[in-house]
Amino acid sequence: MKNARDTFDILFENGRIGWIDRDGQQPSLSSSFQRIHEEWKERSDDELESFVLGLQAGMPVAAGGVARSPEARTEGGEKVYLSVRRERDPKLRDDAVALHGLDCMACGFNFGRMYGAFGEGFIEVHHVVPLAEAGKSLTDPVTDLNVLCANCHRMAHRQRGVCLTLDELKAHLRSGTPS
Ligand SMILES: [Zn+2]
Ligand SMILES: [Zn+2]
Incomplete structure (x- = not known):
């Protein structure tokens, strides 16, 4: 809807x-x-x-x-929703990666390790407090940004209006049964 x-x-x-x-x-x-x-x-x-x-x-x-x-039902177009766009300030992204590295902070996934040279340097940057909630505010990459793999990032935002903390995300990870 x-x-x-x-x-x-x-x-x-x-x-x-x-x-x-x-x-x-x-x-x-x-x-x-x-x-x-x-x-x-x-x-x-x-x-x-x-x-x-x-x-x-x-x-x-x-x-x-x-x-x-x-x-x-149109899918697959070049659609990027505004709130997702806002999360990608290039300077903040670079700072977050410099501080937190390229391993997912929830599950440890590393795109370079899994996809080789093609995946090198890829990671998603996540706002601990969603921008929509925080409004226009200063973002401190140390405390306000996490780096997450695409799967964990989706899970963090899975429930509408809810943004999981890193600890909550990790707790869910452990509750799964990895094969
Ligand atoms: Zn992950
Ligand atoms: Zn996010």
């Missing part, structure tokens, strides 16, 4: 930015999305609400041809 909202933000003057591509531009909508927008923009909020509630309840919805068609 949130993805859908981000995709359609370009059509509304609601102050939200939604999806942007790597150049910071809002991509234009695919023709199927545009068709859905055209079809729905004249309808009442009540109609929209009952449609959405129907979807939520997993019920088959009869809503004038707006079915859940596979073509309405």
Whole structure:
């Protein structure tokens, strides 16, 4: 549902930015999305609400041809969400890597060791306090940034609105059963 909202933000003057591509531009909508927008923009909020509630309840919805068609789900485009972008200040990234190294601070994974020269130097930088919470604030790379492999970084952000601490992440790691 949130993805859908981000995709359609370009059509509304609601102050939200939604999806942007790597150049910071809002991509234009695919023709199927545009068709859905055209079809729905004249309808009442009540109609929209009952449609959405129907979807939520997993019920088959009869809503004038707006079915859940596979073509309405676009994936794999050059989409980078704004909050993820903000985490990548190049200077802070360099500082974090210089301080914390290239091994994942949760699981120890090292991209260079696993992928050879191709993976050398790769690691993701994670804000201990999400920027959205911290607002515009100074970031101290010693205390405010972690370096995490892509898997651990995803796990840290897995629950919406929750950001796991390094200790929480490690505790979950240990609870798994490595083969
Ligand atoms: Zn890791
Ligand atoms: Zn993060």
